[in-house]
Amino acid sequence: MTSPRVVELRKNVMNRHDRKAALLRRYFESTETCVINLVSSPGTGKTELLTEVLRSMVGRGISAAALVGDCATDNDAKRLEASGAPVRQIVTEGLCHLEVTMIDQHVQGWDLNGIDFLFIENVGNLVCPSAFDLGETLRVVLLSVTEGEDKPLKYPQMFNSADLALITKMDLSEPCEFDLATTQDNIETVSPGITILETSARHPNSVNALVDHLIESRVKLLETTSPETTSPETTSPETTSPETTSPETTSPETLSTA
Numbered sequence: 564m565t566s567p568r569v570v571e572l573r574k575n576v577m578n579r580h581d582r583k584a585a586l587l588r589r590y591f592e593s594t595e596t597c598v599i600n601l602v603s604s605p606g607t608g609k610t611e612l613l614t615e616v617l618r619s620m621v622g623r624g625i626s627a628a629a630l631v632g633d634c635a636t637d638n639d640a641k642r643l644e645a646s647g648a649p650v651r652q653i654v655t656e657g658l659c660h661l662e663v664t665m666i667d668q669h670v671q672g673w674d675l676n677g678i679d680f681l682f683i684e685n686v687g688n689l690v691c692p693s694a695f696d697l698g699e700t701l702r703v704v705l706l707s708v709t710e711g712e713d714k715p716l717k718y719p720q721m722f723n724s725a726d727l728a729l730i731t732k733m734d735l736s737e738p739c740e741f742d743l744a745t746t747q748d749n750i751e752t753v754s755p756g757i758t759i760l761e762t763s764a765r766h767p768n769s770v771n772a773l774v775d776h777l778i779e780s781r782v783k784l785l786e787t788t789s790p791e792t793t794s795p796e797t798t799s800p801e802t803t804s805p806e807t808t809s810p811e812t813t814s815p816e817t818l819s820t821a
């Protein structure tokens with residue numbers, strides 16, 4: 564008796580999240596901000612690579628900012644700030660993924676009209692973040708050479724919900740005896756046609772190639788979307804501070820009880 568009811572409640576909550584994400588996506592389109600949600604296992608190199616991407620963008624005069632999610636610390640925000648780009652930390656207090664209400668809350672006060680790229684570093688987790696639309700323009704999944712070639716097959720939803728796949732830490736591929744061709748095949752199996760780029764935060768050329776790819780993607784997306792003047796429907800009247808902030812009312816319980 565209880566099982567079907569729980570499923571139905573979860574569906575309602577997810578619909579609410581999806582509606583909110585759709586509103587936020589329209590707002591991002593209206594400001595011509597390309598929002599990129601980075602998802603991967605813990606330790607794949609999201610922060611390291613993003614720091615270099617932001618540094619490269621700042622150096623080229625491109626306006627970029629970042630939101631970063633973490634269960635318990637603001638370590639990653641401190642690292643990302645070294646790039647010179649504006650950064651805000653979202654501490655999820657144990658929640659294993661970011662949710663759209665947190666993004667909505669944490670962009671308050673930023674004039675997105677002046678921001679071409681907003682990166683969101685999700686909480687390191689190869690399962691849950693795939694189920695939560697944050698209103699992003701592009702979802703980018705990262706897989707490092709140290710994790711094993713089979714991960715796309717074991718976590719297909721993370722790969723088939725992404726728009727771009729990055730194989731990271733390529734500078735370590737030899738000592739890790741990494742099999743690039745098998746990994747590419749595995750990604751292609753679960754996400755046919757997806758673009759796959761090889762990167763290393765230690766190799767500026769690969770960082771620059773990634774930045775070039777993102778700039779081209781934004782240009783193409785701007786050509787296909789018609790901006791409207793839309794404001795985000797805020798979930799809370801309070802404007803969040805730029806510093807470390809706790810998630811709003813979002814908690815693991817929300818999904819099963821709301």
Ligand SMILES: Nc1nc2c(ncn2[C@@H]2O[C@H](COP(=O)(O)OP(=O)(O)OP(=O)(O)O)[C@@H](O)[C@H]2O)c(=O)[nH]1
Nearest residue numbers: 604605606607608609610611687732735763764765
């Ligand atoms: N050799 C090498 N090491 C890297 C590279 N990218 C990241 N690392 C190292 O890998 C470790 C984890 O990198 P992070 O950037 O913290 O990974 P993350 O995905 O942000 O981790 P979480 O935020 O905990 O999910 C750090 O010690 C980095 O210095 C790379 O391209 N090459």
Ligand SMILES: [Mg+2]
Nearest residue numbers: 609610639684
């Ligand atoms: Mg990180």
